Amino acid sequence: MSHAAVADTHDHDHDHKPKGFVKRWLMTTNHKDIGTLYLIFALTMFILGGAMAMIIRLELFQPGLQFVQPDFFNQLTTMHALIMVFGAVMPAFVGFANWMIPIMIGAPDMALPRMNNWSFWILPFAFTMLASTFFMDGGAPAAGWTLYPPLVLQGGQNLAFAVFAIHMLGISSIMGAINVIATIMNMRAPNMGYLKMPLFVWTWLITAFLLIAVMPVFAGAVTMLLTDHYFGTTFFNAAGGGDPVLFQHIFWFFGHPEVYIMILPSFGIISEIIPTFARKPLFGYVSMVYATAGIAFLSFIVWAHHMFSVGMPLGGELFFMYATFLISIPTGVKVFNWVSTMWKGAMTFETPMLWAIAFIILFTIGGFSGLMLAIAPADFQYHDTYFVVAHFHYVLVTGAVFAIIGGAYYWLPKWSGNMYSERLGKIHFWWSTISVNVLFFPQHFLGLAGMPRRIPDYSTQFAEFNMWSSIGGFAFGLAQIFFIVIVWRTVKGKGTTKATSRVWEGAKGLEWFIPSPAPHHTFQDGAPVNDEHLAHVSSH
Amino acid sequence: MNRKTNCFKNSCKNFLWLAIGLLFSSFAFAEKSKYNMTEGVTEFSKQAYDIHMIVLWICVVIGVLVFGAMIYSMFAHRKSKGVTAAQFSHSTTAEIIWTVIPIIILIIIAFPATKALIKMEAPTDADGKNIVMDMTIKVTGFQWKWKYSYLDEGISFLSTLKADSNAARQANPTVDLYEVENYLLDVDNPLVIPVDTNIRILLTADDVIHSWWVPAFGWKRDAIPGFVNEAWTNVKKIGTYRGQCAELCGKDHGFMPIVVEVLSKEDYANWVKQQKGEQEVAEVKNNSEWSQADLMATGKTVYDSQCAACHQTTGQGMPPAFPALDGSTIVNGPIDEQIKTVLFGKQGTAMAAFGGILSESDIAAAITYTRNAWGNTAKDAAQPQDVKRIKNS
Amino acid sequence: MNKTVLKAVLASVLMFGFAFALIPLYNTFCEITGLNGKTSGQVTADEILKKQIVNENRLVTVQFDASVNSKLNWEFRPTELNMQVTPGKLYKTEFYAKNLSDKDITGRATYSVTPGKASLYFNKTECFCFTEQTLKAHEEVLMPVTFIVDSKLTEDVNIMTLSYTFYKLES
Structure with missing residues (x-):
């Protein structure tokens, strides 16, 4: 939202929006403004991380070294991942949470509005610090986002900056999570029982618990890196009695729940979009909640499937393989429930629905390759190849990012008061969906044919698919610039129509009973929640 | 006019069959080509390949069913067709079915996977007897080269990227990489091993973690500084096999390939003799x-x-x-x-x-x-x- | 609401501590399962020998391996490559080390037994790896290791490697 959009509306005098940029944005405690800040920040980081991906794909366009040196290439892959994970996907979901959770549960704001401001404004500083390492002697961290020692300890002074940046990000995420938990547990409107909450709220509640459980563990792990590097401790140094593999265990104890932190809120968004455009209640609401909780629980006992090749005892390999298998059961339940929600509905295919459908198909493909990777004896072949790269980009790009974009189209009319252009939205969808598959699908073949990940140059036998992948990459990158244009035009009201308060014919939930754009303050005097407002009225 | 629509229908039908045929032939194509996992030359690589193909096909079948249902629904249950949305929201029977069926599928997958793992970690022959290892080779990872030590023979040497690849991979190359045979996949001194021999491979590293991977052998294993990892192999076919370091180990991670030459037992014995001679020469050279x-x-x-x-x-x-x-x-x-x-x-x-x-x-x-x-x-x-x-x- | 927030803050502080608690947990876990090939610490021979039920017919191969980190200018090797041992009996071998430099250097050895499951049954009763070793300039030493492979060693193991890596002790 911008001032211009605000000026266009006439009946908002009772909004009491603070005047002036500093008061409105820097010192804001309003959940909607903070949500907007998070979303703008995430989009900025998405473009920055995407720009790095473009350089990576440019270098990999053909064999040989044309554009960047190997060391800089490693810096790019490392920073691309750190920025996309901690700068784009996670803040985008926090942005959605800030905007939608209070409205969805009928609360006037987040539970801790001033902490909310703080947790956002830490982010730009943390990322400035992280990005500044590019300009240091020796460059940015280059050991991969997994920061494995001893390699990461060779990095020089960037380590201290990266570690402090991660500490700040961690504090920001934990504060955000505490805020979400406090809001959901204490500020629901009367009659908003736990089993009446929209699934987006449920998935975020569970995500928030995951964040509190694992972000501190990550902070601890990088602190140990810091003391190993600067203060002579030997947590991960074999010469001093430590064990470098121990870091991998601690990292993935954080890292596996972390990947669910990036996907559970997507499940929530998809579970809001599908029923709306199928005009049919979400199938198996309660089992969706249990499935989410089940996935979250399992995420704590599967971490070592990232490390099958470190040489574990047979018992360990079997345990982590079986436990990983189990995850496909609740995940499968979710996919089946979405398909059943569509079944016998009366569907229309507006842009958000298209993204949601693409999400289900492409995320499931990522899930299939995940199941393949779980099989330890086959993983001895897949591990650390482009097959893995393809897998996690299917779940994170066509999974998390597609859900974010779909959610943005879904709620943008509510946020801005204007309907985006369906025509442009659909162009953006088809352009992205086709190019993203050209980008990532060939990477499966590259991995199977034996191309390791994180290499700046490759043997000529891999040339063809890398070229396809790069072409897809450039097209996908360009499509997202187009997305910014669409969002900009919608917010500015160019070539758009005014959105109604309900926006979508089949939409249910409290957010569709307030005007569009959502007024600066909502539900100040409590929300009158009737069961017919809600998407899920538990009839069990 | 009737004929015309029929014709149209027929060509539609033909097109559909063609598309389905293409889809399946592309999978068949994927089975034996450079686009798929190699079947390799050891028992493990064959096992990995078999499990990979089984699971791939299971995924394809599930995918066809689930996406098929979805796509059918997208055409049949659309508002523009004038349907009214049903309002059912749960079915305990359906939910039990799609919890139980995946569990059964997972159990089916778990059997070959478990068997393959046990084979790898506890090498036994068909009668369940322990396999006796014939020789041990120690592999040490360095930034950015491999060192191979034949513990029983006292032979040891370094293996680095071959000079022509190295020249071609520079930012301003003096050699055209398309002129280089096996660009980035060739070394100065390959690892040489005999065929049909049980070889124990110990892995460690000097500086950072590396990972030793030859796809044709069917596994990769990390080489970790200060620790020793173990794996084993028995190659069934004489030939040259290539692989790469599979764990990010710094700047030249992409430039430390692995080449293994598998020789007949006689050729191997000759090679060992020759190596021992050369090490004596090296000793003289140093002095x-x-x-x-x-x-x-x-x-x-x-x-x-x-x-x-x-x-x-x-x-x-x-x-x-x-x-x-x-x-x-x-x-x-x-x-x-x-x-x-x-x-x-x-x-x-x-x-x-x-x-x-x-x-x-x-x-x-x-x-x-x-x-x-x-x-x-x-x-x-x-x-x-x-x-x-x-x-x- | 304050209670919720307090609990959440407490939980995140605890989880930060948990990251550090993972270190002793991991080491204990490794000792129980042989995860990283570390064997348990020094034990006295008598204690172990009392518990052995020796099968005179069983022989397993113990292989000795030595590495020197590239920053340490020492020569270091086992004096014998292999030893056929009967589980449950006490054996002794020696490693040879020489300081090649003109300076006194202190080093420390890490050790690892592979396969991991065998490390559970490998008892070292005397080993140079338990202490730092200082070698004077050009000094050469023979360093003994005495060990007992536990008679409970599972039947599927018939070869194991005892491996040492010497590192320079950074002062």
């Missing part, structure tokens, strides 16, 4: 006085394979991380200081200690070469004895 010309010639080879990755064949380096040697104060300064730098490395920089990696004669030759190559004109030479003296001081 003798070299001519300037010999030092320069050997020095160029050593420099190109060991030093050029960072300092470049042109000696220009990649400042600031990797300083130029052409015109360098160290290279043009006192020779002892340069020997020290090469032997012991430079703390806090990327300069590794080569004292434990290269032979004294190789170090002497490389140093002599840098002092007299490009614009450097020190006109002196380092002898193996000088290197030995400083190494031991």
